[in-house]
Amino acid sequence: MLKKIFSPLWKGYLAFGHFMAPKITFLLVSIIYFIFVPIFSLIRFTDPLKMKLQEGGSYWLEKKPIDTSINGMKRLY
Amino acid sequence: MTEYILGIACYYHDAAACLLKDGELIAAAEEERFNRKKHYSGFPHLSIKYCLEEADIDIKDVQYIVYYEKPFIKFNRILETSIAQWPKSFGVFRRAIPMWLKGRLDMRKHISKELKIEPSRVYFSEHHLSHSASAFFLSPFKEAAILTEDGVGEWATTTLGHGKDNKMIIDREIQFPHSLGLLYSALTAYLGFRVNDAEWKVMGLAPYGEPKYVDRFSKLVDVKDDGSFRLNMKYFSYIHSHKYTINRKFGELLGRPMRKKDEEIDEFYTDMASSGQKVVEDIIVKIADFMHKTYKTDTLVIAGGVGLNSVANWRILEKTGFKNIFIQPAAGDSGAALGAAFAFYHLALGKPRKYEMKHALLGPSYTDKQIKETLDSYDAKYTEYKNDKELIDATAKMLAEDKVIGWFQGRMEFGPRALGNRSILANPQNPKMKEILNSKVKFREKFRPFAPSVLKEKTSKYFDIDIDAPYMLLIPQVRKEWQKKLPAITHVDGTARLQTVDKETNPKYHALLSSFEKKAGVPVVLNTSFNVRGEPIVCTPEDAYSCYMRTGIDALVVGNCILTEKNQEQVENFKELNIVYIKRDEGR
Numbered sequence A: 001m002l003k004k005i006f007s008p009l010w011k012g013y014l015a016f017g018h019f020m021a022p023k024i025t026f027l028l029v030s031i032i033y034f035i036f037v038p039i040f041s042l043i044r045f046t047d048p049l050k051m052k053l054q055e056g057g058s059y060w061l062e063k064k065p066i067d068t069s070i071n072g073m074k075r076l077y
Numbered sequence B: 001m002t003e004y005i006l007g008i009a010c011y012y013h014d015a016a017a018c019l020l021k022d023g024e025l026i027a028a029a030e031e032e033r034f035n036r037k038k039h040y041s042g043f044p045h046l047s048i049k050y051c052l053e054e055a056d057i058d059i060k061d062v063q064y065i066v067y068y069e070k071p072f073i074k075f076n077r078i079l080e081t082s083i084a085q086w087p088k089s090f091g092v093f094r095r096a097i098p099m100w101l102k103g104r105l106d107m108r109k110h111i112s113k114e115l116k117i118e119p120s121r122v123y124f125s126e127h128h129l130s131h132s133a134s135a136f137f138l139s140p141f142k143e144a145a146i147l148t149e150d151g152v153g154e155w156a157t158t159t160l161g162h163g164k165d166n167k168m169i170i171d172r173e174i175q176f177p178h179s180l181g182l183l184y185s186a187l188t189a190y191l192g193f194r195v196n197d198a199e200w201k202v203m204g205l206a207p208y209g210e211p212k213y214v215d216r217f218s219k220l221v222d223v224k225d226d227g228s229f230r231l232n233m234k235y236f237s238y239i240h241s242h243k244y245t246i247n248r249k250f251g252e253l254l255g256r257p258m259r260k261k262d263e264e265i266d267e268f269y270t271d272m273a274s275s276g277q278k279v280v281e282d283i284i285v286k287i288a289d290f291m292h293k294t295y296k297t298d299t300l301v302i303a304g305g306v307g308l309n310s311v312a313n314w315r316i317l318e319k320t321g322f323k324n325i326f327i328q329p330a331a332g333d334s335g336a337a338l339g340a341a342f343a344f345y346h347l348a349l350g351k352p353r354k355y356e357m358k359h360a361l362l363g364p365s366y367t368d369k370q371i372k373e374t375l376d377s378y379d380a381k382y383t384e385y386k387n388d389k390e391l392i393d394a395t396a397k398m399l400a401e402d403k404v405i406g407w408f409q410g411r412m413e414f415g416p417r418a419l420g421n422r423s424i425l426a427n428p429q430n431p432k433m434k435e436i437l438n439s440k441v442k443f444r445e446k447f448r449p450f451a452p453s454v455l456k457e458k459t460s461k462y463f464d465i466d467i468d469a470p471y472m473l474l475i476p477q478v479r480k481e482w483q484k485k486l487p488a489i490t491h492v493d494g495t496a497r498l499q500t501v502d503k504e505t506n507p508k509y510h511a512l513l514s515s516f517e518k519k520a521g522v523p524v525v526l527n528t529s530f531n532v533r534g535e536p537i538v539c540t541p542e543d544a545y546s547c548y549m550r551t552g553i554d555a556l557v558v559g560n561c562i563l564t565e566k567n568q569e570q571v572e573n574f575k576e577l578n579i580v581y582i583k584r585d586e587g588r
């Protein structure tokens, strides 16, 4: 009896959750993007993407040796 | 104990898997071939399933699973770019961050869950290390300079390095957003073609134009004498947009707005294709020149999507000191699965080299019995041949009679090119063959060239080249005296994107070319991929049958059977239902 009453309720709750999840995610991501990201963006004085063009010289960057040991390749970074 | 390494590439484009058995590459395939979704980028379940079946093992028997990039470094790039591009980057941030936090970031857990294995067996190889390894460790060379060039991996977009025996170093790089691959994609988008799909079209269109706008196009990129470069980012949008590669200023600089998809490709856009191609070629030649001086070797190996630009590859051979070249046939991201596995085998495990990639026939094959069962299930009429010679002679005869042949034999190719096992073949001597193919089968733009296959030992009689070109990645001139005699494969500038066919690596295809020579006088056939525009190359006999039924292919040669008659009622059904995908396990 209880199952009969609660089952549709539970299903409805899940459907509502599915409906709301992307909206809540969007809201949270928006808050992070518009409140926290600009703080990092503003306190940076460097040119992280190396967008500036330069006279002469070379644009080659020295590549640090890659750790290709078993432990190095175990890492996600 | 036998040592198995599974290489995996996915979640950008062209998902793929490969399997190494004691350092030998025994299987490799792209996921799109199985699930029939072109450039599929999701997890390559079906490719992995195939690789394991090929080795007759279970995933439990695989000791190491190596993913083709480092997820944390890639995430760092996305985050840094979003921060640097605030507030324009909201679109990218909003899409990327939830996706990464949901599972992409902890790729170890994700892969172990997908494969139902312990996380401790999962390893990671930097993206350009994977590309580099796919070029060097699979090449025939003991020592070489290594060039990788693509859109982007983690941060790197171009890397230079050097390999010797089972060691490799990468010591220079260009980082995102400065990218030759993305510059070429920008040109592709500007010309109204689909990015990450239609770069071939730009390369095919370029020879029809004149490089009149090199000066304008050069303003997009600042290039130093050593080939290093930075893009002038005020013309590009990809840094903060998922949807758009270029912005309005790009068109203003070049003199006209971006071409609309259905707009005519007039002289201006054709000249722009030529100019853009020339600028990219010049950069690549400068890089190669710098590498030749720096690494002091005459041997170069290349991987990364830009490595599929066969015209640029040819320029390297023409204009720099490099004498020997190997380009990974799966130069794009699918090939990075190979590199991930080989990087682990040689660099992490320290094993010596013993494998050389002599061909790209690494995919599934089907027995005569399986093929017959498929044909019988469709009540198809076919002639079964008891020996290869008769089958080959009958096929060569049809080719000489200008029939368009669907040729399905042996193991499927790995990489974007059909190399004589999943190919549509035709007579290159017929001046109308390009139009016939385009109207009957391929339905593609008139300006795109068709490629030739030639017997390796007879190459230099017909083409101005003295090295092997087994993967259609070099573009020599068709010799003057043969250009008019081979009109269907000679491009407007007298070149051809050549495949040399070796008896040792593909005896059946070699025999077909030999038989064709006896009947038609030339050991050259036109070879284009066995698919219809927009679809992946066929994988199974069913796919081949479906393609045959939906197009004007005159004959299907599948295994030891030849089909020349089509049941018209079935043809209508195939066309009406547009049966592209024949029931099979879905890729998740």
Ligand SMILES: [Fe+2]
Binding pocket: B127, B131, B150, B151, B152, B153, B304, B305, B332, B333, B336
């Ligand atoms: Fe790549």
